[in-house]
Amino acid sequence: MSRGRYEALDSDEERLPTGMERVGYDADTQTYTYRDNDGSYWEGEEGNRYGNLHRAGQRPPPATPISPQARHSDWRYLAPWFVLVVVVLLVLWRFVTWTPAPLSCGEGLENYRVAKGDTCWKIADDRGWSVDGLKEANEGLNCDKLIPGDQLCVALAT
Incomplete structure (x- = not known):
């Protein structure tokens, strides 16, 4: 059976200072005694099973x-996500508000x-044209397959 990567570091010998031994646990206060x-x-x-220790019966140090610098450094982990969200929203906005460039029609025709x-x-009849x-x-x-928003070249309105 293979051992986990940090399994060797999960013992008191590996985690506690030299000469320190875990001797008890108080379930009411959830503190370990060494x-x-x-x-x-x-x-x-x-x-905490391991971490900062203080003498038994004394208050732990405050x-x-x-520091303000450490507090603000958390933003650098979130900044890429904010940038990604902004880029996605801009692309979505561009997609929703996108209108195609006007169709280039020949002489005697206009964009419709x-x-x-x-x-x-109806379009042909309004312009005095045939469907052909x-x-x-x-x-x-x-x-x-004609849908609203499509662009066509039609005869100039008279």
């Missing part, structure tokens, strides 16, 4: 306040954007 070579007793921080309810027959004339001016036009 004894050193001199016979002095030490306690760990609440809920926690060291976090299909509106809701438009059909090839509309299809000739717009190569590959499929009247069955």
